[in-house]
Amino acid sequence: MSAIDMLRPFNSAAAHAVDLLAVFSDATSVDAAKSLIVDQAIPNAHAQIGSIDDAIRLLQNLPRPPRQLLVDVSGSDMPLSDLARLADVCAPSVAVVVIGDRNDVSLYRSLLEIGIQDYLVKPVTVELLLRALSARDPSAQARTGKVISFIGARGGVGMTTIAVSLARHLADETLRHVVYVDLNLYGGAAVSMLGLPASNGLTDLLQDTRNIDPPTLDRAVVAAGERLFTLSSELPYETDFAVLPGALSELITTLKRRFHYVLLDLPARSGRIVDEALDASQVVCIVADPSVYAARECMRLLRFTEDRPGEAVISVLLNNPLEPVADRVQPLDFKRAIGRAVVHELPYDPKPLARAENLGEPVGARRKPLGFAAAIERIASSLTGRKSPAPTPWHARLFKVRRTS
Template sequence: MGAHETSLFKRHARPSGAEKLIAVVTDAVSAEVINNVVVDEGIATSHVTLGSLDDAVGVMTALKESPHYLIIDVSGSAMPISDLMRLADVVDPSVTVVAIGERNDVGLFRNLLQLGIRDYLVKPLTVELVRRALAANDASTSPRMGKALSFVGTRGGVGVTTIATALASHLADKTRRRIAYIDLDPYGGAAASMFGVSATSGLIELLQNPHRLDQQLINQAFIAQSDRLFVLASELPYNQDFSVRAGALSELISMLKRHFHYIVMDLPHRGGMLIDEAFEASAMIHVVADLSVHSTREAARLCQFAEARDANPAISVLVNESRQPVPGRVNSKDFISALARGSVHSLPYEPQTLALTENLGESLASPQRSPFAAAIVALANSITGNEEAAAPSARTPWYRRLAPARRAS
């Protein structure tokens, strides 16, 4: 077995991070078969080890670079669908996943396909069975796709970038999702400086490239803020015109969905083709507003515009208390009434924490110490489907102040 012998019979062994194939199985016989396939197919880098689904989650969480193939054993799982859903949270959409097990169950097989598992093999494994499963799968056609999230403000200064960058950092650092952040202000949005990276011409090159997009071009355009968070931002000279061919952003997002769990789009507050295409590609649209008359009107208009999408995205309004509360602002009840919708959430006023984050590059304080951080955690949980409550804070978190659902008569 050569280079694979050490990890084959040692539980909790960790891969180096550059493997083309990773397999976590429950028995040595299956591991030996997979190792034989590795040798026969000339797969140069692989990691085959004994372990459970929990071990597989740990292995994939720790990786900096995803494998092409993941073979996972569900034999020891009482609830394989639930366990594989946990695994899917830490496996990039581009990874081809093959499950193996002991149950010859058509219903289980169909449920696994719906999760994006490319094949299900019943034990005992054979070299030919595994070889055909790997050979028949093309990662570029995987049904496992990431989700695009749009953040748009009703006007400048309402905190779109503050919220979106905090969310992206949390998803990348705390939940280990692979995140693509796109600042769609071509003349220099705030995202690059808030992430502590330098804007490049990457965004412009991708949107104006008339040729077919490929992964190499995308990799060159993005700036790695961490091993899980990648930023796309540009700074055009103010006197340079900017035009984009129709469909360019849609094509870019479609490709990114194959390689990232979430694509966070920071949109300029003016309309146009880019906003239209971003909304069409989004699974969720977040409209960021403040408690002013103008912002209230624009929030209603943006929600109506978003609701016209064929993809029927989830739409929520984030009321960001970016300024010190004073008399004369729109009452929150009047704001909710004007929008006639229940998905209105409040983020608290917390200037000192956000100033340190924006200007000094410090991470948000823990949810226990920062109501704003607690709100970001709760927002992330609502996006990922994590039902765990955010950590308690001194103030009531925004998710406990959800307005009751209201419909326009």
């Protein structure tokens, strides 16, 4: 598609992939961007008049993130707050140049701290835009996504169910770009839970992590929604596949530049893949069930993870995948055994989980978040820093029933 064609207005229903997206509040700046696109023969570019809200809507409907974004905050009373809303839908890989009408050094420094590539003060010219898009300020902080690893204290604790549910919530409710990486190279359960076909995109990328460009990554991931993508493999059982040292670390670094969240589903408790995944993680979630064996393995995993060179935040998730009975370990005893408070406890909630696992249906899709779905919402809120509604006390629900009866 030619540069001239890309200057024509387009709406969300007919949104196409672009590498450069420019949204300005005035026609003069738009004309400068259009001249730049034509002069430099930039393919796959689009420039239009609009607000930061228009830029957000365009980003939400593009099939893939642009490489560069020019966005105007002129007239905004709270530019940092507006850009925080933009960051919710803008992948970390996007190089963002902000245009404004305030010559404010403190604002410029604040923008660099949050990962903005450059800040230009109006009026903008073709030369000014070209220089901003061509150079990266070494003092600017690179925007990267958060890596979260999930590891089970034992089999059958519902680790993948929790991780898949969290990935769906982050993508659908918080509007973040999420990639779910199932590191069981011989076929994990995540793809089936999401109702997706099997692929070998993960092992394809691990074979040569030095040459992963955007088209290669787009071919490897499988879309599970507008903002949720998966990387997995289903190698034949008789196939040997050796992951080279550092390959997973390099792949995670690439994914962090493209997605807000990288969720890693770990297959076992040892080996190079697990070591590199844990070392690259900002958060490690150890999932256990209320059993003596799970408590013992949870303590071993806590020591193993805490002794690693990284500084990951370690969370213990106590799940109840089976119907509670009297002889299981009680939550308070579990906390005492492992020597720390459990961050989140997830309840026994079989019906929505059965639909989620076998029908590919999101947990809580048919009702307001209750039970397991509400716990997932609270976990997501703790990761994003957003507040979630506190669970309604049982006695308040009882009084409500009485008043309506």
